[in-house]
Amino acid sequence: MPLYITSATNSVITLEQLIASRDARQERQLAWLEHHSTTLISYTVVAPGPMKDSELTRRIFNHGIRALRQLAETNVWEIKKQTCLALATGPEGLLAIDALPAKVKLAVIELEQSHPLGRLWDIDILSQHGQILSRRDFDLPPRSCLVCQHAASLCAREKTHALPELIAHMEALLNTAENASHF
Numbered sequence: 001m002p003l004y005i006t007s008a009t010n011s012v013i014t015l016e017q018l019i020a021s022r023d024a025r026q027e028r029q030l031a032w033l034e035h036h037s038t039t040l041i042s043y044t045v046v047a048p049g050p051m052k053d054s055e056l057t058r059r060i061f062n063h064g065i066r067a068l069r070q071l072a073e074t075n076v077w078e079i080k081k082q083t084c085l086a087l088a089t090g091p092e093g094l095l096a097i098d099a100l101p102a103k104v105k106l107a108v109i110e111l112e113q114s115h116p117l118g119r120l121w122d123i124d125i126l127s128q129h130g131q132i133l134s135r136r137d138f139d140l141p142p143r144s145c146l147v148c149q150h151a152a153s154l155c156a157r158e159k160t161h162a163l164p165e166l167i168a169h170m171e172a173l174l175n176t177a178e179n180a181s182h183f
Helices: 015-035 055-074 101-114 152-158 163-180
Strands: 039-045 078-085 092-098 121-126
Touching: 015 039, 015 092, 039 055, 039 101, 055 078, 055 092, 055 101, 055 121, 055 163, 101 121
Parallel strands: none
Antiparallel strands: 039 092, 039 121, 078 092
16 A cells, blocks of 8 residues: 655654654554554555655655565465554555564565665564564674665764765665566
8 A cells, every 4th residue: 555655745853753663663562462463564665864755755666565575475374463554754555474583584684684675674573572683583684775785774873975975875776676677
């Protein structure tokens, strides 16, 4: 269920709004886990800068939703329920999946590493008890920066790359993905 790209808010988000959005996402995740005692995929887009909901982030988000649905279909995992939220703080998706969390996490890591847009997706896998599985749980290194090979957290903390450079890299990845999907 892709989001309409023309209805993006293009709003500049404050740090307080971003923190409140993360708290609200965590509450949504816990509510979903209460209602659907199964593995939960919580999906957002990596969106540097103060604008989280734009045509660019929605196009990237839509590719990710399609990829996650295809991943579930390929692995014969039933999607018990799903929703996509169009928020000023960025698009969010939730999918309750009938599959073991470790298998889902490993498949999602492979998807993130193999898809041209995978680096732009932030996909969390939660067990039915609310445990978030991380790359460290599988002895994998942290994700690399969008631009260079350093750890993303290091570049973000040190503001190594200018916002226009990051956005240009995101647009290039999106163009590559969309051109590849036309063949």
